[in-house]
Amino acid sequence: MTSQYGLAFRTFFKIGLFTLGGGYAMIPIIEAEVVEKNGWIKKEEFLDLIAVAQSCPGVFAINLSIFIGYRMRKLRGALCTSLGTALPSLLIILAVAMFFHQFQDNPVVAALFRGIRPAVVALIAAPTFGLAKDARITLATCWIPLVCALLIWALGVNPVYIIIAAGLGGYLYGRLIQPTEEN
Numbered sequence: 001m002t003s004q005y006g007l008a009f010r011t012f013f014k015i016g017l018f019t020l021g022g023g024y025a026m027i028p029i030i031e032a033e034v035v036e037k038n039g040w041i042k043k044e045e046f047l048d049l050i051a052v053a054q055s056c057p058g059v060f061a062i063n064l065s066i067f068i069g070y071r072m073r074k075l076r077g078a079l080c081t082s083l084g085t086a087l088p089s090l091l092i093i094l095a096v097a098m099f100f101h102q103f104q105d106n107p108v109v110a111a112l113f114r115g116i117r118p119a120v121v122a123l124i125a126a127p128t129f130g131l132a133k134d135a136r137i138t139l140a141t142c143w144i145p146l147v148c149a150l151l152i153w154a155l156g157v158n159p160v161y162i163i164i165a166a167g168l169g170g171y172l173y174g175r176l177i178q179p180t181e182e183n
Contacts, residue, residue, distance in 0.1 A: 005080045008072060011038065012065050012084030020116070023061030025123035028130065030064065040072050047134055055163055061085050 011033050019026045027050065034040050041049070049071070053063035062082050069081030103109050137145065148166070151157040 004073060005076060005077055006078060007038075008040075009080040009084040012069075012081045013088055016061070016085045017088035018025060020120060020123065021058060022073070022120075022124070023064065024127060025120065026061050026064075027127035030068070037137075041068060044135070045071070050131065 015026055015029050015033060019029055029044055031043075035043050035046050049064060049067045053060055053067055056063045062085055065081040065085040066078045069077035069079070071077075073080070101140075132145070144166075148162050152159055152162060
């Protein structure tokens with residue numbers, strides 16, 4: 001049992017240490033480690049955990065690691081995976097904070113940060129398209145996330161209302177429309 005906890009901690013520590021771009025950039029790496037390499041959860045369950053982690057308050061990567069750890073080994077598993085995910089960022093931020101004042105005005109450092117931005121956008125976009133494919137979003141249904149994004153961005157609609165409307169829409173679809181399609 002102890003080795004399972006250690007393996008979970010090391011796996012999520014490695015993910016947290018070598019992933020730039022935040023939680024969404026971690027998705028393909030987490031999937032490769034948790035679903036494909038270690039087989040801790042199934043792909044369908046992974047997609048469900050992503051949806052739940054996105055709808056919960058807090059840091060997405062931590063939420064996802066908690067749900068995966070809990071699924072694996074209950075509370076102790078959740079503690080191992082969440083600490084493994086958060087600890088690398090904490091240590092890196094502490095190190096940067098200690099030395100930031102020395103290089104904050106350096107033009108080379110500023111140029112590096114400007115160069116990293118497009119790469120981070122790509123790191124977030126790539127798993128988004130993969131998740132859309134896995135969630136079976138097609139040309140017929142791609143309008144849903146686009147309209148939701150536009151409502152939030154252009155009209156300033158609170159994302160909580162979008163989540164509630166999406167949940168209600170999914171429930172109604174599952175209860176009223178989907179059974180009719182199956183006949």
